[in-house]
Amino acid sequence: MVKIGPIELSDFPLLLAPMEDVSDPPFRAVCKDNGADMMYTEFISSEGLIRDAMKSRQKLDIFDYERPIGIQIFGGDEEAMALSAQIVDAVNPDLLDINFGCPVKKVVTKGAGAAVLKDIDLMVRLTAACVRSTRLPVTVKTRLGWDTDSINISEVAERLQDTGIKALSIHGRTRSQLYKGNADWTHIARVKENPRIKIPIFGNGDIDSPEKALEYKNRYGIDGIMIGRAAIGYPWIFNEVKHFMATGEHLPPPDVGQRVEVIRKHLHKSIEWKGLVPGINEMRRHYNNYLKGLPNIKEFRLKLVTLRSVEEIDEVLDQINTAYTGFTFERRKIDMDSMAYSCG
Known part of the structure; x- marks a missing residue:
């Protein structure tokens, strides 16, 4: 069993990645129905929460049938992040997640998301401010580093664990890659293999089939997998992965x-x-x-x-x-490039 603070999950949980303009309550509902073990809201601006911006506040909506559910925030100012953590605390999700991985320009230019990867000291301060400001378990989602010359995820993992976070999700790309090229899970495996790391480590990036999910589970030793783009228009991916891991056989495609x-x-x-x-x-x-x-x-x-x-x-x-009654769908390889979204 995997534990995130008091939250008990399955032995190898499948998480729905937080995706801007995608993982809203309607989408989360159909993913939950089809096997997602834990889900997150779209990421929410800490500055927007403090300003009481309507769009930011609406993203706080969660429902009991979604649990366990995490609310994800982002920002680059310690005070704003701490205040946002208090606001999130009052909504009573199961955990608070911090986004240090969003690579898009509009977020990075504000010194938030993946921009924080260039300043690990700031990342630590922002995370510690959130941990101090909430009773909720705090988790983090991030990337390997800013670019291939500054992959610092091993140091990041140790220092964030020291702040008191309860789990870490790692997207196997740098910020400079955006969503191009292949995710490199070897760096995620090194974090998991580090004897200093005691918190659950979840891998994210390029999981588009049950076969790949099982292969990465066995090859990289992570505690669970976070699935994002592959679930867009295909929430059945979660149950398909679970069935394949349990039996070695494929569920038929949904009719x-x-x-x-x-x-x-x-x-x-x-x-x-x-x-x-x-x-x-x-x-x-x-x-x-x-x-x-x-x-x-x-x-x-x-x-x-x-x-x-x-x-x-x-x-x-x-x-x-x-x-189309009686039409037989072929098992298809999901076109990840066509499933681009704003952040994650």
Whole structure:
């Protein structure tokens, strides 16, 4: 059993990575249904929380059925991070996670996310400020380093553990790589093999199939895996990985009925949480990923992204279910490059 403070997880937990504009409550709901052991909110600006910015506050929404759930924050100012940790504490998630890995320019130029990798002393101060300011277990998600010439994850892991964090998730790329090239898990393995490291170490980056998940588990010895892009439009990845690890066999790909059921739940959760119009509009970017692999789906997809009433969308989903009943999906390699998102 893996423990993060008082949180007890399975022997090898699968975590849903926090993804900006993706891992909101509707998406998290369908991932939880399909085997995600622990999940995180989209990352939240510490400055936004302090300013009481509406978008930042909305990202604090969590629900009991999601537990265990972590709220992730980012920032580059000690006082702002400490105050944000107190705000998060009041919402009562299961843990507080700090993002030191986001590589996108709009975050890095503010001295937050992966920018902090250039100043380990600052990273330690920011983390310690959060640990002191909350009763929650504090965890961190980060990258290997700023670039290939400054990979410092071994030092980072030791020093962050010393601040009192309860787990560390490592994306196997540097900031300069963004999401290009291959994630290098050998550095993650070195952290895990370090006898000084006592906290759980989770690996992240390029997990796109049950085979790779099992291979990386065995090769790198990590305590669990964090899955991000591979779950976009395919929340079944979590149960597929678990089944393959337990049996060595593949679950059949979800049929059209299962896909329509998940789309429908995602849609209705989106409307319930965001409101009718934004819920319908924001769901439009998900249909293509859910329906990938269906032949001649363009006409149906066009209707889904243009209709404005939930009743009409439900009717089109029924039509898709009927039209493709009996269609057999092939097991597909997930196109990770097409699943890019803002941060993680």
